[in-house]
Amino acid sequence: MSASTVTRLVIVGGGTAGWMAAAFLSSLFPARQLTLTVVESAEIGTVGVGEATIPPIQVFNKAVGIDEAEFLRATEGTYKLGIEFVDWLRPGHRYMHPFGQPGQAINGASFHAWWLRLKAAGYPHPLSDFWMSEVLARKNRFDFPSSDPRTPKSTLSYAYHFDAGLYGQFLRRIAESRSVRRIEATVGSVALDGADGTVSHLELTDGRRVEGDFFIDCTGFRGLLIGHALGREYEDWSHYLPANRAVAVPSERVAPPVPYTTATARAAGWQWRINLRHRTGNGYVYVSDLISDDEAAAMLLANLDAPAVGDPRFLRFTTGRRRQSRHKNVLAVGLSSGFLEPLESTSIHFIQHALIKFAATFPLAKDDPVSTGIYNRIMGEELEQVRDFLIFHYHANQRVGEPLWDRVRAMPIPDSLVEKMDLFRARGFAIFPNQTLFQEPNWLAVMLGQGIEPQAYDPLADTAPLEEIRSGFDAMRRTVHQVADSCRPHEAFLGAAPAATRSRA
Numbered sequence: 001m002s003a004s005t006v007t008r009l010v011i012v013g014g015g016t017a018g019w020m021a022a023a024f025l026s027s028l029f030p031a032r033q034l035t036l037t038v039v040e041s042a043e044i045g046t047v048g049v050g051e052a053t054i055p056p057i058q059v060f061n062k063a064v065g066i067d068e069a070e071f072l073r074a075t076e077g078t079y080k081l082g083i084e085f086v087d088w089l090r091p092g093h094r095y096m097h098p099f100g101q102p103g104q105a106i107n108g109a110s111f112h113a114w115w116l117r118l119k120a121a122g123y124p125h126p127l128s129d130f131w132m133s134e135v136l137a138r139k140n141r142f143d144f145p146s147s148d149p150r151t152p153k154s155t156l157s158y159a160y161h162f163d164a165g166l167y168g169q170f171l172r173r174i175a176e177s178r179s180v181r182r183i184e185a186t187v188g189s190v191a192l193d194g195a196d197g198t199v200s201h202l203e204l205t206d207g208r209r210v211e212g213d214f215f216i217d218c219t220g221f222r223g224l225l226i227g228h229a230l231g232r233e234y235e236d237w238s239h240y241l242p243a244n245r246a247v248a249v250p251s252e253r254v255a256p257p258v259p260y261t262t263a264t265a266r267a268a269g270w271q272w273r274i275n276l277r278h279r280t281g282n283g284y285v286y287v288s289d290l291i292s293d294d295e296a297a298a299m300l301l302a303n304l305d306a307p308a309v310g311d312p313r314f315l316r317f318t319t320g321r322r323r324q325s326r327h328k329n330v331l332a333v334g335l336s337s338g339f340l341e342p343l344e345s346t347s348i349h350f351i352q353h354a355l356i357k358f359a360a361t362f363p364l365a366k367d368d369p370v371s372t373g374i375y376n377r378i379m380g381e382e383l384e385q386v387r388d389f390l391i392f393h394y395h396a397n398q399r400v401g402e403p404l405w406d407r408v409r410a411m412p413i414p415d416s417l418v419e420k421m422d423l424f425r426a427r428g429f430a431i432f433p434n435q436t437l438f439q440e441p442n443w444l445a446v447m448l449g450q451g452i453e454p455q456a457y458d459p460l461a462d463t464a465p466l467e468e469i470r471s472g473f474d475a476m477r478r479t480v481h482q483v484a485d486s487c488r489p490h491e492a493f494l495g496a497a498p499a500a501t502r503s504r505a
Helices: 015-028 057-064 068-075 111-120 132-138 164-177 224-229 293-302 347-360 369-395 403-410 415-427 440-449 466-486 490-494
Strands: 008-012 035-040 078-080 082-086 094-098 159-161 181-184 187-192 199-204 209-211 214-217 234-236 245-252 261-266 269-275 279-286 313-316 320-322 330-332
Touching (some): 008 209, 057 347, 224 330, 245 293, 369 440
Parallel strands (some): 008 035
Antiparallel strands (some): 082 094, 199 209, 261 269, 269 279
16 A cells, blocks of 8 residues: 655645644644745735634644643633524523533433423423523633533533634644745746646745645635636625625623523624624624624624723625635635635635545545545535535524525525525434434524424433423432532633733733
8 A cells, every 4th residue: 555645735825724734734744744834925915804713623732742720821712602692583582502502412302302291381491491501601600611411511512702813823833843844935826737736835025935745725715726726616695695704803891701692683794793802802793794894894893892992893695615625736714615604604624624524534645536536525525514504504493574584594505505494493303314413412502592482302211200300300300500609700710810800912
């Protein structure tokens, strides 16, 4: 069996995507086996507004060899237990998509099936009362998951909020300590091999030339290699997800950081709020034909919890993906491969997912069609599943009389999403075909939160007397809240200093 002939890998573009690629690949391959070079220009800005993540980020950080406490200090990070959705179903309504799960399966039936049986019999307590991550979040407390299945902490899961710019710098230090070479320059042109159509080398604007066997395109929406050089088409999904603008601005920190993201529906889109140690991240994702940039910025600034720090920054995008995010000897990572709006904090996840799957299908040669084909299939299925999850948030709304919300409620949706909604409505079934990132607990939280009421439940939940189930659930509910009350406040857990003594940079 022959080893890979790819020994020189060039990452084009820095930022979060570029330095995640450099840090991850340098943790897998020794420098003697794979030479890594990052080409980035200070003249080209990075988007850098993403500050919220989902639990798989822990897997990536561990693979890179990151110490969690050091990482949180370096990135002004906080913990995240879920996302609160305000006014999404209708004005005045709120729910949370917590991480983890609401209890363990009982006698082969999902925990929520037993709760649905109780609910049908008049049980007054919501499922959220049993969801440890949500109970902790509501109380602004935090703790790590436990391996002991007897405690509600065994159902916990968490992610992070952090400054994406600082995260990139943190990863750069790690990568450079592992002999990753950085070239400060701007790419002027991309040269193709006339024989096989692969990328041969980069021509830099200062006259230098950078050769490689394989290239990772982290050039953002420009897609300098995957799009301009190799002509891979972009599939537009804006007919499903019409938001195409975002404006972001940080604000001062005036209260202890809460361990969850807040997403508040607005007439033309939605607004995020993310608490870091040193500041609060805010942004408004909107549809440009319903509100101007100036109006969107004014709306965002009018709904901050504290004075803004700096000027609003605008971002234009088209939701969708490259039909092939890997082609010839180029892999597109991050915005160059596609963009799904940040509603469920998946932007950084798709960077890490791309890198993990790339490592699992690492090319045996510059142009390896077998590994390229399976990679593109895996990434395509993942993106479509997450696309359905995001569409559902918009589609299942009751905000009648508002153009955006009326439009997305009435729009045709993918058959794959229709099937999911039908299954859940018919019997509370939330384990769907081809589930990837978002699985039963995720769909369960959002389906219930967006007002989908199951008409039946799993018959396995009828295998025990009702009063026995009620008694067990009452005891469990008390235990969940008692355990949550025994956990430390989120800020105390972080060991964060008062806001007044911290930098606002």
